[in-house]
Amino acid sequence: MYKFSEHSRIIVNKDKVVLANRETGQWVRISKEVYEIINLGISNNCSIDELKSSLYDDDDRNYIGNLYIKLCSVGIIEDENNKQILSNKNASFQITHKCNLNCVHCCVDADGIVSDKNELTTQETKVVLDKLIEWNPKSITLTGGEPMIRNDFIELLIYLRENYNGKIGILTNGTLINNENVDILVSCANQIDISIDGVDEETCSIVRGPGVFDKVIKSVQILKDREFKNISLSMVFGDKNDYLKDKFIELNKLLQTKPIIRGFEPVGRGADNGFVFSDKKSTESKLSDSFLDGKFYKKFNPCSCTAGKRRLYINYKGDIYPCQSFIKEKYMLDNIRNIYRLDDLKIRKEKYKKIYRQLEKFNPEKYTICQDCKVNLFCWPCPAELEELNENEEAFYDTCKKIKPILYQEIWGEVLEN
Numbered sequence: 001m002y003k004f005s006e007h008s009r010i011i012v013n014k015d016k017v018v019l020a021n022r023e024t025g026q027w028v029r030i031s032k033e034v035y036e037i038i039n040l041g042i043s044n045n046c047s048i049d050e051l052k053s054s055l056y057d058d059d060d061r062n063y064i065g066n067l068y069i070k071l072c073s074v075g076i077i078e079d080e081n082n083k084q085i086l087s088n089k090n091a092s093f094q095i096t097h098k099c100n101l102n103c104v105h106c107c108v109d110a111d112g113i114v115s116d117k118n119e120l121t122t123q124e125t126k127v128v129l130d131k132l133i134e135w136n137p138k139s140i141t142l143t144g145g146e147p148m149i150r151n152d153f154i155e156l157l158i159y160l161r162e163n164y165n166g167k168i169g170i171l172t173n174g175t176l177i178n179n180e181n182v183d184i185l186v187s188c189a190n191q192i193d194i195s196i197d198g199v200d201e202e203t204c205s206i207v208r209g210p211g212v213f214d215k216v217i218k219s220v221q222i223l224k225d226r227e228f229k230n231i232s233l234s235m236v237f238g239d240k241n242d243y244l245k246d247k248f249i250e251l252n253k254l255l256q257t258k259p260i261i262r263g264f265e266p267v268g269r270g271a272d273n274g275f276v277f278s279d280k281k282s283t284e285s286k287l288s289d290s291f292l293d294g295k296f297y298k299k300f301n302p303c304s305c306t307a308g309k310r311r312l313y314i315n316y317k318g319d320i321y322p323c324q325s326f327i328k329e330k331y332m333l334d335n336i337r338n339i340y341r342l343d344d345l346k347i348r349k350e351k352y353k354k355i356y357r358q359l360e361k362f363n364p365e366k367y368t369i370c371q372d373c374k375v376n377l378f379c380w381p382c383p384a385e386l387e388e389l390n391e392n393e394e395a396f397y398d399t400c401k402k403i404k405p406i407l408y409q410e411i412w413g414e415v416l417e418n
Contacts, residue, residue, distance in 0.1 A: 001045050002068075002079040007086075009302065009365060010035075013374045013412055019076045020377055022365075023086055025304035026074040027377075029411070030067065037064060038077075048079070089137035089310040092171075092324055095125060095156065097316040099146040101173050103197070103208050104276050105236055108327070109268040110145040119316040122152045126159055128318060128336050133164045135342040137310075139190075141169035145316070148176040154184055161188040169193060175212060177219035182226055191230045192223065193260065198235065199247040206276065207236070220255055234260035238277025242288040245297060261297050263288075265388070283394035285402050292402060300410050302377040303364050308333065308356060312342065320345070322359060325384035331355055362386045369396075375407040 004010070007023040017035040020027035041051035048068045052061040071077040075084035097117050099110035111117060120128065132140055140160065147153060147170060160168060167190040174194035177185065185192065196216050198204025204213035216233075223231055233255070235248050245261065252259040263286065264270065264277040280286065308322030315321070320333040320342075333345055333355060345352055360366065362383035370376040379400070380386045389396040408416035
């Protein structure tokens with residue numbers, strides 16, 4: 001027998017059906033007729049072989065058989081031989097709040113090299129790393145501020161590598177990578193993500209300061225000279241610099257790095273410097289002109305947020321948040337120094353239950369206004385975007401009005417009827 005997995009979501013729209021996995025972001029569109037055949041087998045407690053034997057001809061049996069294999073592979077359907085085991089836990093650890101740059105949009109409003117904020121000592125940081133390792137995530141990312149600014153960064157990185165077999169990422173501004181530390185970086189890290197926020201000296205300096213662009217390019221070359229290939233460059237975009245996206249893609253092609261396009265968020269220092277990225281009013285949608293013109297830089301996938309469940313963010317004091325997008329006091333789950341194991345965060349305590357209920361409110365398929373929408377799984381890839389617009393009704397409806405026809409065309413393959 002088979003069934004739809006607990007992570008499956010189903011949207012029926014006229015003669016078509018979308019089947020999606022809310023945990024992995026994978027999805028399939030099929031006809032309503034085929035969906036009813038698949039569902040018939042579930043209703044009658046059939047195996048897939050029993051279902052196929054009831055079909056009219058070999059073409060139908062082959063089609064349903066191949067579709068079944070695909071649905072199992074993406075975790076939408078499961079049986080006794082196909083059960084999805086989700087192991088995609090990820091942890092981000094802000095090991096410092098200090099930074100050697102003063103970027104205008106810094107989401108954590110990082111301090112300078114000198115700070116009155118007390119961060120964890122070397123030993124305390126290792127204890128946190130031990131708890132993260134015991135949680136057994138797929139990846140651990142060291143971030144900041146600028147993580148490499150810590151005097152003990154190399155010691156901490158080596159310690160993590162020696163005790164952890166998963167993927168180690170470093171989120172850095174790239175200015176402190178040099179010939180003296182690169183060999184250790186390459187031997188310990190699996191991924192290095194560098195924020196560049198520009199396509200040349202002029203555009204980068206507006207956001208990150210003069211001279212940063214050339215330092216980043218030099219750092220990329222130092223890494224590549226050691227045959228380290230897992231490098232990404234990220235850039236934040238708003239409507240004022242949206243025209244640079246193609247140049248940013250080309251820069252990454254030239255450098256053989258992976259481009260990461262981020263949308264501007266008015267948080268941290270960005271709350272006071274939004275004018276650098278956008279001329280739009282607070283009541284307007286932040287969707288870019290290129291997106292509205294049909295130029296998409298990534299695939300459309302369902303929201304697959306695992307914040308607080310399989311994704312955690314630990315700040316420089318040890319405070320635990322669901323993820324980097326929900327760093328607010330009301331979402332703080334605990335301090336990692338107060339708990340023995342991270343699995344203790346599982347919904348056993350009333351405090352945690354309350355926070356998880358708050359997060360669940362911004363699940364697009366459960367958000368009151370969006371419940372009946374035929375593209376509700378796709379319009380808010382990150383629930384933090386929905387939270388941001390929760391008290392901004394005009395911006396919410398402006399975004400909905402603009403994005404819904406686009407999604408309808410992309411997801412259902414047809415024009416939205418008024």
